Amino acid sequence: MGHDDLPVMSRPETLRGHVENFLKEAIMNGRFAPGERLVERELCDYLKVSRPPLREALRKLEAEKLIVIVPHRGPVVATLGIAEAKELYALRGLLEGFAAAEFARLATNKEIASLEKTVKNLHKQASNPDRRALIEAKSKIYDVLLSGCGNHLITEVLQGLLTRINLLRVTSFSRPERLHESLAEIDVLLEHIKDRDSEGAQRMATLHIKNAESAAMEMLESQTSS
Structure with a gap:
């Protein structure tokens, strides 16, 4: 080691x-x-x-x-199996979709501006070879989103899963084009939130998780078969 x-x-x-x-x-x-x-x-x-x-x-x-x-x-x-990873992504999709919808509805203008700032930082860290900086930048987006969604229980559940979510996030970022796709999805999510479009924010957040799941499954399945 x-x-x-x-x-x-x-x-x-x-x-x-x-x-x-x-x-x-x-x-x-x-x-x-x-x-x-x-x-x-x-x-x-x-x-x-x-x-x-x-x-x-x-x-x-x-x-x-x-x-x-x-x-x-x-x-x-620990090694995450495919079935377990799918369960985790299903839970993420439900919780994060709801959190995004509620953030779009309830967040203050200051919180939305803070979210926009974290998204800009994520774009900045996308070219950083240090993966820790990228993961930390993505985590900060979740910090703002969850703090402004008005539901402390969702925050508590998702924070409890954060370390395992990060493990899967590393996997889903492993396919080179996924990072570019992910950034584009987050940009669209931000626009829905800035427009106070709760339904659009929920759809985009759910799609973002679904696409991350597809990328992660590709990587997990290739690792399992290799």
Whole structure:
């Protein structure tokens, strides 16, 4: 397991949170690949922590289904199957379509301007070779959209799925032309929102997720058959 390209950890409130945030980012950004074994001794040496906080962090990631504990192997980065990915995309389509419709209806002009700013930043990061910047830019769009949709329960559910959504987002961006398509879809979504067109925003948000699913399924199926 190479560590040269791993991100440098920042200082959160607790040591366990410190380790957890580091591992979560490394998994979401593909530095630890699906199916890769996480060797506790190597991680302890690299992170300069003892095993108790590392194991606490691993248990939290297991609860979030980012890792699985395999008998006789230990912690392994989770692999998303095709059926599970389809279920996740179905849920995303429902929730994000509704969130977009409600944002178009309820958001303040200031929130819409903030959304437009995050979309412009996403376009800017599209040419950035650092995939972390691209994923972070997409996440900021969701932050604005969810904060202005007026439904805290949807926000809570989607935020609970965010790490796994990011894993699938990396997959769906893997087909080169998908990024260009995705940006165009988000631009159309933004125009519907600026026009206060709730129905159009819902349709576009749902289509955006459907197209992301198609791209991700292509990649997952090719990986499964290879």
